[in-house]
Amino acid sequence: MEAGARLFKDRGFDETTTSDIAEAADVSQRTLFRHFPTKEALLYGDMEELQLELRDALADRPLDEPILTVLRAVMLSLADNFERHRDRRLLQASLAARYQSVSAYSRAVVQTGWERELIIAVAARLGVDPMMDPRPEILAGATMSAIRIATRQWTASGGGEDYIALIINALDAIPELGSFDRPTP
Amino acid sequence: MEAGARLFKDRGFDETTTSDIAEAADVSQRTLFRHFPTKEALLYGDMEELQLELRDALADRPLDEPILTVLRAVMLSLADNFERHRDRRLLQASLAARYQSVSAYSRAVVQTGWERELIIAVAARLGVDPMMDPRPEILAGATMSAIRIATRQWTASGGGEDYIALIINALDAIPELGSFDRPTP
DNA sequence: CAACCTAATGTCAGTAGCTGACAAAAGTCA
DNA sequence: TGACTTTTGTCAGCTACTGACATTAGGTTG
Secondary structure (H helix, E strand, C coil): CHHHHHHHHHHCCCCCCHHHHHHHCCCCHHHHHHHCCCHHHHHCCCHHHHHHHHHHHHHHCCCCCCHHHHHHHHHHHHHHHHHHCHHHHHHHHHHHHHCHHHHHHHHHHHHHHHHHHHHHHHHHHHCCCCCCCCHHHHHHHHHHHHHHHHHHHHHHCCCCCCHHHHHHHHHCCHHHHHHHHCCCC | CHHHHHHHHHHCCCCCCHHHHHHHCCCCHHHHHHHCCCHHHHHCCCHHHHHHHHHHHHHHCCCCCCHHHHHHHHHHHHHHHHHHCHHHHHHHHHHHHHCHHHHHHHHHHHHHHHHHHHHHHHHHHHCCCCCCCCHHHHHHHHHHHHHHHHHHHHHHCCCCCCHHHHHHHHHCCHHHHHHHHCCCC
């Protein structure tokens, strides 16, 4: 993962071959693919850990806590992770902005994984079946969108802005989605 | 596209090779890749058309119409498209359920394309910059989640249930996201 | 009709991501 | 030390996809 990150940063994602990474890491290409199913998975190799952090954070909140409060607290633990792994997260974000395959992986695998955790937790707290009741999926989707826009703002600032403030600001828009029904004067 | 759909349906997505499709369509593999950038793009080859339909539907609504009303109307035109291309949409959905690469493409390319249209349109109607103001992205994300769950329910029923009713039901949850703040008694 | 131009197609060779099969090392533990 | 398990290397191969160039098809003009 470190070798990959270094090469991706220097040369770019498509410009780096999996053999290059294997060589830089002093292993065979075959070994590399035994640890990571795809090249993209190698870039996001530390994300399973983050998903578990998310799951734990969700489990840690009291069951009678208001759901939006739960989501805010959990997303702040995600922000904490981002600031702990600042360089890597910024690299992932900037590569996702430049390379189609990276952004596709981020959306379809990483973010969808988080979203699934949110859906399950929200459904459990509401006591509903997430296949029958659309609300868990919609709330999770809105939350993920908040994360995305906050992360994009954070990345655009080069990590300079306060990520936590950006997330809170975005999440605060969720309860007001209904009042968009009035066009701005 | 027709040759691909037939083969995908019969043998599965991964089990069908691009050469198979080219042969079935009586063209060379090289020609096939001149028309579709990826195998997944071939499966979703009629989606650019749908995206334009979405854009037109958004442009057709009066500017002073409440945004949630706009979104509902536009999503119903999407439902109309789904019922017009029932077989193909059901095939795409079932393949997305079975094959990782297909669902990744659906999420990362198709749905993200729709979402982008929504974000642009919502931002324009609110008169805000979608990079600065998180609301367009969040509202678009919630809407896309509504589409996803409705489509999943529709697909699970084999296309038997009323897709329009499912979409309306899901969209109706958006204005109430704020009231989730109270746990169920 | 012929000459000409352009766009679409075919052919071929090659790259890169990824996988199965099997052998060689490298721990691990009695 | 020796037996056993896990990790790694090697090799061969498949498939999606691409660049380069020749070939054909279609349409236009004199």
